[in-house]
Amino acid sequence: MANKTKAWKDRRRIAKMITTVENALPGHEKVLQDIYKKTGNAYIIGITGPPGAGKSSLTDALARAYIDMGKRVGVIAIDPTSPFSGGSILGDRIRMNELSTHPQMFIRSMGTRGQLGGLSAATHSAVMVLDACGADILFIETVGVGQSEVEIVKLADTVLMVMVPGLGDDIQTMKAGIMEIGDVFAVNKSDLPGADRTKLELKAMLSFLPPKEWRPPVCLVSATEKEGLEELMEAIDEHRTFQAEHGRLEQRRMRNAQEALLAILRDKMVERVTKDPRYEHLIEQIAEKEIDPYEAARQLMD
């Protein structure tokens, strides 16, 4: 415990470690190997939802509440990278500026950088760094559209889907496919007209899902007015307890472990095979239809 308090205080070291693992810089394997056994303490909350729903403001409000309870809180805020320039503007800190100097808080912004599958690996690595360095609660905040974001959210123990009134009819919600990934729903900006109706519609749609043991609750909140936060935190706690009682956290850990191993195996395999002296020649042979790609792969694997 004392070690984690010390690790958490060294901001620059944490930040440098995240840079190393996020970019797979030289030494990243060593970093991940060194911290791996220290991970597993943090409870990970994924926050997602459409742009403008108030995800950052809600993350800020929840982070404050956990900080008041004495928790160390980490936030990984993900914004899209431009597919044209490869650059990005990461603006989630705007809603969290007051907390940025708080000793119990660590915020890190990440761009999606358009790597297929790579983003969830980079996010997972950053999560492990903050976890190992002492975070009790970790938020992963992402825009809730697109496959890669859904992948990231799967890293979370609880997925909080943030909605707002007035986004359109219920078909919009259904086609986005977002009903399936939320464990807890928050209707933010509850002071806006239509909030009650949005809540009812969400509840109705959730009731169409195949019956499961966990039925996601829908909470009305206002992040800026600090209303409904206690109920929302209770709902997150209930989901946490439910998962612990039903062995779900264990299942998720096993699945994450499996995926981590498979990802490394894939990388190593590709690295080894592409260095094989026969590799280039086999590609030519495949292109010339002298050999089929399955046979070529078999030869390289032998």
Added chain:
Amino acid sequence: MEKPIRVLVAKPGLDGHDRGAKVIARALRDAGMEVIYTGLRQTPEQIVAAAIQEDVEVVAVSILSGAHATLLPKIRDLLNEEGAQDMLFVAGGVIPDEDITFLKEKGIAAVFTPGTATTEVVSFIQENVKK
């Protein structure tokens, strides 16, 4: 994929004019950089905490309030205290020529005044970030 240059764009001080900061943020993004934009009315402590946590190579601030002679050296000193002497620190805004020499002595690498082309800011950063 090569690691993009990460830049923190912030506005210290009390003026509410962030057009310049936003134009710069967009220009840096279009040049392929990752810009962490923190918005208006940042204290030096907030800017430095963000720069450290985000592990940026560059801190770029826009200041129009006239408080540059106090705030900018304060930010540089706080960065150095945190062990971030290697972070490039640049500023833009309405800053009189006679103050620029003083600011450069205090470790502000470049001061961009109104009328500077965004391409100039982009190339200065690209050339001066330590690889």
